[in-house]
Amino acid sequence: MLRDIRRWGPPVLLISPSLVLVGVFVYGLIAVNTYTSMTDMHTAAQTTGRAPVQFVGLANYWELLGSDSFQHSLKNLGLYTVVFLGGALLFGFMWAWLLDRPVRYEGVFRSIYLFPMAVSFIASGVVWRWLLNANTGDNATGLNRLFQMVGLSFLQNGWWNNVNVGITAIAIPAIWQLSGYIMALFLAGFRGIPEELREAARVDGASEFQLYRMVVFPQLTPILLSAVIVIGHMSLKVFDLIMSISKPANYQTKVPAIDMFLFKSQYDYANSAAVGAILLVIVAVLIVPYLVHVAREGRR
Amino acid sequence: MYTSRKYAGVIAGVLAAGLALTACSGDDGSSSTESPTGTTSDSMDGATEVEVFTWWTSGGEKAGLDGLVSVLAEKYPDVEFINGAVAGGAGSAAKDLLQSRLQANDPPDTFQAHAGAELDDYIAAGQVEDISDLYTEFGLTDAFPADLLDLLTVDGAIYSVPANIHRANVVWANPTVLDAAGLDPAATYASMDDWFAALDAVEASGQTALSVATTWTQVHLLETVLISDLGADAYVGLWDGTTDWTGSDVTGALEDFETLMGYTNTDRDGLDWPDALQMVVDGTAGFNVMGDWAAGELDAQSLTEGTDYVYFPVPGTAGVFDFLADSFTMPVGAPHPEGAKAWLDVVGSLEGQTDFNVAKGSIPARTDADESLFTAYQQSAIADFASDTIVPSLMHGAAAPIAQLNAISDATSKFTTGGSDLATFQTELAAAAG
Numbered sequence: 001m002l003r004d005i006r007r008w009g010p011p012v013l014l015i016s017p018s019l020v021l022v023g024v025f026v027y028g029l030i031a032v033n034t035y036t037s038m039t040d041m042h043t044a045a046q047t048t049g050r051a052p053v054q055f056v057g058l059a060n061y062w063e064l065l066g067s068d069s070f071q072h073s074l075k076n077l078g079l080y081t082v083v084f085l086g087g088a089l090l091f092g093f094m095w096a097w098l099l100d101r102p103v104r105y106e107g108v109f110r111s112i113y114l115f116p117m118a119v120s121f122i123a124s125g126v127v128w129r130w131l132l133n134a135n136t137g138d139n140a141t142g143l144n145r146l147f148q149m150v151g152l153s154f155l156q157n158g159w160w161n162n163v164n165v166g167i168t169a170i171a172i173p174a175i176w177q178l179s180g181y182i183m184a185l186f187l188a189g190f191r192g193i194p195e196e197l198r199e200a201a202r203v204d205g206a207s208e209f210q211l212y213r214m215v216v217f218p219q220l221t222p223i224l225l226s227a228v229i230v231i232g233h234m235s236l237k238v239f240d241l242i243m244s245i246s247k248p249a250n251y252q253t254k255v256p257a258i259d260m261f262l263f264k265s266q267y268d269y270a271n272s273a274a275v276g277a278i279l280l281v282i283v284a285v286l287i288v289p290y291l292v293h294v295a296r297e298g299r300r
Numbered sequence: 301m302y303t304s305r306k307y308a309g310v311i312a313g314v315l316a317a318g319l320a321l322t323a324c325s326g327d328d329g330s331s332s333t334e335s336p337t338g339t340t341s342d343s344m345d346g347a348t349e350v351e352v353f354t355w356w357t358s359g360g361e362k363a364g365l366d367g368l369v370s371v372l373a374e375k376y377p378d379v380e381f382i383n384g385a386v387a388g389g390a391g392s393a394a395k396d397l398l399q400s401r402l403q404a405n406d407p408p409d410t411f412q413a414h415a416g417a418e419l420d421d422y423i424a425a426g427q428v429e430d431i432s433d434l435y436t437e438f439g440l441t442d443a444f445p446a447d448l449l450d451l452l453t454v455d456g457a458i459y460s461v462p463a464n465i466h467r468a469n470v471v472w473a474n475p476t477v478l479d480a481a482g483l484d485p486a487a488t489y490a491s492m493d494d495w496f497a498a499l500d501a502v503e504a505s506g507q508t509a510l511s512v513a514t515t516w517t518q519v520h521l522l523e524t525v526l527i528s529d530l531g532a533d534a535y536v537g538l539w540d541g542t543t544d545w546t547g548s549d550v551t552g553a554l555e556d557f558e559t560l561m562g563y564t565n566t567d568r569d570g571l572d573w574p575d576a577l578q579m580v581v582d583g584t585a586g587f588n589v590m591g592d593w594a595a596g597e598l599d600a601q602s603l604t605e606g607t608d609y610v611y612f613p614v615p616g617t618a619g620v621f622d623f624l625a626d627s628f629t630m631p632v633g634a635p636h637p638e639g640a641k642a643w644l645d646v647v648g649s650l651e652g653q654t655d656f657n658v659a660k661g662s663i664p665a666r667t668d669a670d671e672s673l674f675t676a677y678q679q680s681a682i683a684d685f686a687s688d689t690i691v692p693s694l695m696h697g698a699a700a701p702i703a704q705l706n707a708i709s710d711a712t713s714k715f716t717t718g719g720s721d722l723a724t725f726q727t728e729l730a731a732a733a734g
Contacts, residue, residue, distance in 0.1 A: 050424065163714075166717075247514045250569050251713035251717050251719050
């Protein structure tokens with residue numbers, strides 16, 4: 001008995017502060033948030049307890065999910081995630097592949113590709129807002145002007161101002177910023193593959209293409225998975241980039257995180273909490289299978 | 301020996317974590333206990349302080365605030381001014397911070413809010429005091445016009461002291477651009493249809509006819525179109541429920557709004573109001589609809605009325621003054637109520653209103669100010685305010701509570717970006733009215 005305490009006591013004591021903190025500030029607040037989302041706390045008076053608050057179950061969720069504007073936000077989020085994820089993986093992988101071969105000044109290129117990641121979304125958003133100016137023709141500035149100068153005028157467009165696909169323009173700066181990070185991940189993956197494997201494949205007469213296709217790529221799957229998780233969850237949380245390029249009230253670039261912010265600012269805490277819970281579920285759908293997968297790997 | 305050393309490490313770790321925790325809670329504790337005890341320091345020997353929460357951090361607004369502070373220093377030398385101004389997002393950053401401070405029972409001594417329905421949320425939440433008594437004490441009841449007092453009164457009580465008056469329904473135009481389009485720069489337009497002809501002419505001359513910026517300026521434009529097409533009475537009826545949002549006259553106004561949006565710049569959603577106004581200044585746009593804080597911006601660029609810019613009421617709204625006002629409140633549980641009282645006295649006083657408005661470019665809410673101290677635009681606005689029908693502004697918090705305004709902004713943005721047709725737009729506006 002005493003020996004058990006001696007064995008378990010110190011470690012439990014050591015992690016208990018963080019257990020308590022995480023319990024209160026993460027899981028406790030998730031519980032409070034979930035409860036708030038199931039009440040009718042839609043007005044200022046209710047938030048200060050001057051008007052009664054009723055438990056309404058899942059009514060807020062049904063109303064949100066049934067409303068046109070929230071469906072529009074979810075659709076935007078989906079579109080943004082697909083483009084951001086696809087773009088960042090494509091560019092990141094391409095650059096890593098190019099740098100994997102012996103290149104002169106590899107360090108310089110690596111730094112150049114990685115640099116954008118050092119800039120915050122807010123700061124780069126301010127510049128991209130100017131680059132993605134919607135004016136065309138005589139008044140064009142930014143990228144549209146660039147298109148004119150290089151004779152590609154037909155490419156001019158309204159960027160993020162298109163109500164259906166405008167959100168994908170916001171993915172452009174995101175791709176620009178995160179591709180370098182994906183490149184670093186893949187490059188580490190490439191470098192982690194022992195040279196002997198490549199030599200063995202070459203001895204067996206594999207062409208360079210076959211070498212990548214059959215030997216290198218299969219070993220990069222875990223890297224790909226991490227990249228998808230990292231970019232995916234960043235993409236689902238997108239808020240700052242949209243706030244600095246567009247404006248929260250602009251319908252064409254609305255995503256759930258923006259809705260959550262707007263609901264909160266008009267004292268509609270119930271709907272704000274409900275949007276938060278929906279976002280949490282969406283992220284969980286992405287992350288939980290990954291965690292399960294990792295846990296299984298660890299046990300093996 | 302070995303084990304005790306191991307334990308020593310564990311205990312040290314736990315202690316450190318515990319210390320960190322108490323350090324955090326100590327912070328919280330001090331700020332929450334400050335509010336109740338703060339009051340006792342008041343009125344000891346008259347010396348106190350006042351934390352004034354605004355979003356006036358630059359330009360004419362900052363200069364206006366400084367004007368109020370200097371009057372405060374004269375009238376109440378014992379009251380120390382503490383600037384609680386928060387910059388960013390045309391007040392939205394400040395409102396966000398204010399919301400959390402009020403929620404945490406840590407209010408400033410007084411905060412800036414638009415007079416009118418925007419205060420409804422604070423009143424319903426029990427976060428601002430009824431200050432009707434101060435109106436009597438400071439003699440403000442006769443100093444402000446009756447129309448304004450009616451709009452400020454909620455269920456027989458008044459919750460704020462207005463510092464200034466702004467007019468929202470003003471068109472700013474560039475005479476050079478109008479000349480080039482073959483228009484008379486001195487012309488005013490009696491109706492939207494007359495104006496469309498002028499807008500066509502500017503568009504034909506190769507410039508943007510009407511510059512507009514992001515969603516809120518589009519709502520601002522919508523509000524002036526509603527006043528123009530419905531008239532003052534029916535427009536006010538939109539907010540008290542006597543005008544039907546689904547009616548055919550509203551449809552007509554929305555059609556005009558759609559036509560107007562057709563004349564505007566394509567990059568509007570990425571701009572804010574100074575950018576849209578600058579298009580008129582730079583001569584790349586003919587007209588811009590903006591509140592008269594634009595006058596302050598134009599003055600700051602040393603432009604001359606008549607040659608560099610002209611202004612007139614939004615077509616069809618001559619004789620109507622679409623008003624908004626910045627006002628100051630007394631929050632419930634303000635740590636220094638005496639300081640807040642002194643501030644409200646200064647804000648309502650003739651000296652305070654004069655100093656503030658000369659610098660900010662707005663006009664005094666009081667009717668007894670000396671007009672000769674003000675610019676030509678301000679003098680015309682003072683004259684109009686005295687004679688026109690006063691209606692509350694939607695976009696600037698006078699007409700509708702925040703939730704309805706947000707719903708209207710949503711619907712407007714959806715409509716102007718092509719996400720809905722006019723019928724849907726009107727249905728959504730009607731739904732926003734609840």
